[in-house]
Amino acid sequence: MNRIVRGLGKTKARLIAPLRNIFSSGKLSQDTIEELEDLLFSADLGVEATDRIIEKVREKQGAPHEASVDFLAIVKEELISVIEEVPQYLVPDGSPRVIVVIGVNGVGKTSTIGKLTSRFKAEGKKVLLAACDTFRAAAIEQLELWAQKTKTPVVRQKMGSDPAAVAFDAVYSATARGIDTVIIDTAGRLHTKSNLMEELGKIFRVLKVKMPDASVEGWLVLDANAGQNSIRQAEVFVDALPVTGLVLTKLDSTAKGGAIIPIQKNLRIPVLYVGVGEGEDDLEPFDSHAFVSALLSD
Numbered sequence: 362m363n364r365i366v367r368g369l370g371k372t373k374a375r376l377i378a379p380l381r382n383i384f385s386s387g388k389l390s391q392d393t394i395e396e397l398e399d400l401l402f403s404a405d406l407g408v409e410a411t412d413r414i415i416e417k418v419r420e421k422q423g424a425p426h427e428a429s430v431d432f433l434a435i436v437k438e439e440l441i442s443v444i445e446e447v448p449q450y451l452v453p454d455g456s457p458r459v460i461v462v463i464g465v466n467g468v469g470k471t472s473t474i475g476k477l478t479s480r481f482k483a484e485g486k487k488v489l490l491a492a493c494d495t496f497r498a499a500a501i502e503q504l505e506l507w508a509q510k511t512k513t514p515v516v517r518q519k520m521g522s523d524p525a526a527v528a529f530d531a532v533y534s535a536t537a538r539g540i541d542t543v544i545i546d547t548a549g550r551l552h553t554k555s556n557l558m559e560e561l562g563k564i565f566r567v568l569k570v571k572m573p574d575a576s577v578e579g580w581l582v583l584d585a586n587a588g589q590n591s592i593r594q595a596e597v598f599v600d601a602l603p604v605t606g607l608v609l610t611k612l613d614s615t616a617k618g619g620a621i622i623p624i625q626k627n628l629r630i631p632v633l634y635v636g637v638g639e640g641e642d643d644l645e646p647f648d649s650h651a652f653v654s655a656l657l658s659d
């Protein structure tokens with residue numbers, strides 16, 4: 362959790378000092394309410410959370426004991442209630458557990474896989490990686506570096522192979538070897554002619570047909586720097602593929618960390634982990650209460 366606090370540095374700098382400033386007088390004029398609204402928007406907290414907070418704040422405004430109202434607590438409560446409406450993640454039944462990691466290029470898929478592997482292994486899971494980004498030069502080597510670092514087997518074929526065939530190979534081999542968790546790395550970009558969704562869809566279809574006992578889910582990786590713009594980008598994946606969880610990376614390098622609230626709210630998919638740096642240990646499980654507390658504490 363300390364990592365999230367540190368990772369959120371830029372977002373907090375944008376949010377917390379100005380918030381304290383606005384609330385410092387204990388009184389709220391029309392002007393300060395507008396200032397508050399602008400601030401919440403600029404921190405990418407989303408329309409819904411912002412509207413709710415403004416509504417609650419207005420209710421308290423002009424109350425007889427206005428000076429003693431804890432406005433920061435109102436902000437916290439409303440942010441938490443928005444996040445809590447997001448459905449909970451349930452680990453699906455089936456074995457092995459197969460996590461297909463998807464997302465546009467450069468968002469942090471491969472590094473997230475490395476960090477996840479490290480975490481899963483520390484939890485005692487047996488992990489196998491599958492190099493299904495067969496398109497980009499060096500993608501396979503990049504995954505292999507993470508495999509070495511985490512002492513994890515990796516299934517690969519040569520560049521240009523069919524990603525669905527590599528995925529099948531990996532899951533088949535995991536079953537034979539008693540491995541419980543397979544994490545699949547995928548491409549973020551293909552030749553302009555080929556369709557990424559089509560190719561990713563084929564991975565899911567092939568596994569479903571050929572490995573019916575496996576639980577196969579998609580985890581979508583989003584770069585926090587894109588803020589709320591991630592929502593539209595994510596919808597393309599969510600509409601086409603079985604996405605059950607989100608990972609938000611690069612929280613450490615953006616002031617748009619607040620976007621984690623509208624992203625989950627709009628997509629109705631929970632954020633499972635957040636990336637807070639480039640190292641092996643820089644991935645933290647996401648907890649909405651802890652996140653909001655970290656966001657609003659000094």
Ligand SMILES: Nc1nc2c(ncn2[C@@H]2O[C@H](COP(=O)(O)OP(=O)(O)OP(=O)(O)O)[C@@H](O)[C@H]2O)c(=O)[nH]1
Binds near residue numbers: 636637643
């Ligand atoms: N600061 C920071 N950098 C990150 C984080 N996650 C990933 N990165 C960096 O982002 C860059 C891209 O990461 P990759 O894991 O290669 O991204 P990818 O989605 O696999 O990229 P493609 O394979 O090209 O689609 C690398 O330099 C990573 O070190 C994070 O949480 N924080």
Ligand SMILES: [Mg+2]
Binds near residue numbers: 470472494546
């Ligand atoms: Mg990659």
